[in-house]
Amino acid sequence: MLAAAVFLISVPVFIEAPLVRYLPTVSLLMTLAWLGFSWLLWRKPSTHVWGDLLFGFSWTWLAGSIYWGWLRWEPMLHLPVEAIGLPAAAYYLARGQGKVGHWFYLGSLFGTAVTDVYFYLVNLIPHWRQLMQVQPEQAAPILAAALSQIQTPWGAFWAVMLVGMLLGVGILPLRHRQLHWWAFGGSVLSTLLVxxxxWIAAMNA
Structure with missing residues (x-):
């Protein structure tokens, strides 16, 4: 479960990111494919847990398609769009249903929120807006400027603080045996990986 959660957070980033930039509608429609596949897995007792996990992943894919496809120029909308599945997660968890998938989604949302908070604290939002309006080959100077702010004492302090928070929130649930906690912990820890x-890509740009 931990490996699956890490995979679903990290690997699709590098699939969805180029797809949503050039074919946002295709990426959005793929949400239906993920939902359909999750339903097929959910129906069978032997694969029910994986269908549950994939259902939660569908929320992250949907939010990513909407935001990065049409709204990526406005950072203020990032977290609200990423929270699109929050009402459904609250509803199903209150009923004790879909624990694996929805805790996975909540872990992903928490990691996204922490990353966004860092962007605001270190004043990286102007660089975000600039990056969204240039071609990839023109991004190097913007990334260099952003890195210079990250490497200040203020940027380093908050990086250490927020990395520590993510590690704590991601590792503590792994003490439990329930699969939904491992899905949550894996998705939070995957934020650090992504x-x-x-960060490495920005340094080498």
């Missing part, structure tokens, strides 16, 4: 990969 953010780290983007």
């Amino acid at each position: 953010d780290g990969l983007f």
Whole structure:
């Protein structure tokens, strides 16, 4: 479950990101495919848990398709769009249903929120807006400027604080045996992996 959660957070980022940039409608429609596949898995007792997990993943895919496809120029809308599945998660969890998928989604949403908070604290939002309006080959100077702010004492302090928070929130649930906690912990810890990969890519741009 931990490996599956890490996979569903990290790997699709590098599939959905280019797809949603050039074919946002296709990416959005793929949400229906994920939902259909999750339903097929959900129906069978032997694969029910994986259908549950994939259902939660469908919310992250849907939010990513909407935001990065049509709204990526406005960072203020990022978290509200990512929270599109929050009412459904609250409803199903209150009924004790879909625990694996919805806790996975909540872990992903928490990681996204922490990353966004860092962007605001370190004043990276102007760089975000600039990046969304240039071609990839023109991104290097913007990334360099953003890195210079990350590497300040203020940027380093908040990086350490928020990484510590993600590690704590991601690792503590792994002490429990229930699969939904492992899905939650895996999705939170995957935030560190994805953010780290983007940081390395920015340094090498």
